[in-house]
Amino acid sequence: MTYKNFPMVSKVVFGRGSFNQLGDILSPKRLNVKAPFIYIVDDVFQGNSWVTSRIPLAYDDKIYYISANEEPKTSQVDDLVEEIILNYKALPSGIIGIGGGTILDLAKAVSIMLTNEGESKNYQGWDLVKSPAIYHVGIPTISGTGAEVSRTTVLTGPEKKLGINSDFTPFDQVVLDPELTKDVPVDQWFYTGMDCYIHCIESLNGTFLNAFSKSYGEKAYDLCVELFLDNNLTEEEAQDKLMMASWHGGMSIAYSQVGVAHAMSYGLGYLLGTKHGIGNCIVFDHLEEFYPDGVKLFKKMKDKHQIKLPQGICSKLSDKEFDIMIDVALSLEPLWENALGKHWQKTITRSKLKELYLKM
């Protein structure tokens, strides 16, 4: 038996208003005046001076405002990398992502592809990256995905939706400033928050569970219950705690895996473009047989916050479309093995998955 030796985020700052320190954090990392810092920022912040006035720009530094309406694509990563290479004489000093999981993943992927040849689709998988990435910094503005702490960057490519999982993927620096999440709309807060809750349920009920994952998963789970059910917190406490729940949830799956909801949600995302947070909720709502207690509690949380999930999103799909979704879901073998054990193929057949998708 050999155990995996994982890298982690090397530096992290936590605190309300810590975003103000970005200039001090970055300045020692500037390689030279020709090597800019490139900021990849969610376009929801364009024109929002409360955020943008604190982004320290000098020399050739540049902000790219990018929409998070669609999740990152390999072609989008490749285009951005090409643009950066064409526009600057030197490789950047750093890539800084400011946004949710979509933007954080884009920043990670761009920092990897600036130093690795070819197209990003060739690196979707496990441990395919050869060279260290450019210094990269993650600044989450919505909490739940764990993308700020994880070893992957999830991309939709021409053939699959799959992460670039590598030792070079984790951020070199993370800035956790819960104040940045203050304007997240309630529905989105719930969907992305539930991503964290579902990470906990899938990790804690998985066959890969071990004391490392359990300790993080239990902490994140308790925080989620406190946040989404008990609800005795001030807004500030809630923002602080959800940011830490996201971190712990991400740490929990580092040494285990996610499960059924993620496998099936990837299928929805690939075919229909359903986003990760809401997609997980749509799927998880129908997974009582796999996660009875987790789903029961999820339904309580959903009611408490009056969240109405879309219904019937698979009702008009053709057989060919079902096949595409089922292929994507089934290809995620480690997720199924974590959820159901080595012999998962006995229970998870194509017709079983179609039956489940038809409920959604």
Ligand code: NAD
């Ligand atoms: P997101 O980044 O897609 O953003 C969701 C919405 O919230 C967007 O409209 C965005 O503009 C808005 N938003 C973000 N911050 C805001 C703020 N402070 N105020 C107002 N609006 C704000 O959402 P997400 O759920 O964080 O990320 C989903 C993505 O994360 C997916 O692409 C998924 O694949 C990825 N993901 C990655 C990992 C990983 O480990 N790398 C894990 C889970 C999910």
Ligand code: ZN
């Ligand atoms: Zn997730």
